[in-house]
Each structure stands twice: as structure tokens, then as C-alpha cells.
Amino acid sequence: MDGIFQLFNWRERDSYYFRLIGNNKEILLSSEGYRTKAACENGIASVKYNSQKDDRFRIKISANGKHYFNLIASNGQIVGTSSTYTSVEACKNRVEIIKKIAKDAPTAYL
Secondary structure, three states: OOEEEEEEEEHHHOEEEEEEEEOOOOEEEEOOOEOOHHHHHHHHHHHHHHOOOHHHEEEEEOOOOOEEEEEEOOOOOEEEEOOOEOOHHHHHHHHHHHHHHOOOOOEEEO
């Protein structure tokens, strides 16, 4: 399974973001904004590391009843958030995909 991190600058918000894209072009994980490109690159490194630890994924239920997860860094900060899914099984499936692809996923600078 292949994946890729996309790092981009959203100029209107004066912030850098990343997202992890699966081989089917699905956005699996998105970041919050970072003030610098280097900080965003550190966020990607954190995803690569923390995605290999089961206890760093926290499955949640949104206000509209859909499931999503946060990936938590060792400092307790949320380093990435998933899309929402209609079932907990679909959510858990995406966690497993991220565990497989994040560690070796290259980064594309958009």
C-alpha cells in the first residue's frame, strides 16, 4: 500500500498544513496549521513515529454521530485528524491503513 504526505502553504491563513493521502486518493489524515514549513515537517515526522503505536490513535464520535480519530503525539498534542466515517469499523480500517503506509510515505511539497 502506498501513500504520500502533501505539505502545502495556505497563504490566506499564513500557515503550513499536511495531509496523508492513500493510494486511492483518499485523504486519511489532516493536520492543523503550522507557522513554519519546518514545524510542519516535524509534524509529518511525528505522524510517521506515532502512527506505529496503537495507543496514539483515539477514536471519537462527532456531533453528527460519525466516527473519526485523532493521532496523538507523545506530548499529548493532536498531530492529525481523520475524515469522518459512518461506522466505527470504517474508522478502524483507516487506522490500520495509516499504520501500514505512514512510516515510509514520501512528502510532496505543493
